[in-house]
Amino acid sequence: MNTVLESAPYMTECIECGSLIEVTIVEVLTAGTHQWDIEGECPKCGCRWNECGYLTPLTGMRTAILDANGPSALGLAAGSATPVVAMQALRKVRALSLTEARAMAEELCSRGLEGTRVEMEVLAIALRAAGAIVTVQSSDAV
Incomplete structure (x- = not known):
């Protein structure tokens, strides 16, 4: 299986001094695992760190990925x-109720779904x- 990932800038606090800084977040699918990672270096105190393996994104991470990369579209071939x-x-x-799964399946069958590349x-x-x-098509290919 190939690794699929997208990255984006993200504002957070330095883990050492608490300064608000821009770090890099990565949403990745590798070896069948969907996770979120953070890599940062504080220009004020010099602290460098990597946080890997978040199974759910922190507040704003998904939005940052979509803002930086645009949405990807998942399409289903008719009748497949x-x-x-x-x-x-x-x-x-996904942890979906039957009602949620039905609505999402109907959307997929009729017009497709959109989300981050990794989600799709x-x-x-x-x-x-x-x-x-x-098919999965990134927004830059649309």
């Missing part, structure tokens, strides 16, 4: 999966495993 198959695949990846690749893997034919 029923809404029920799509619902099952979506629920394997995670969904694409589950859908392909269920036999669906899907």
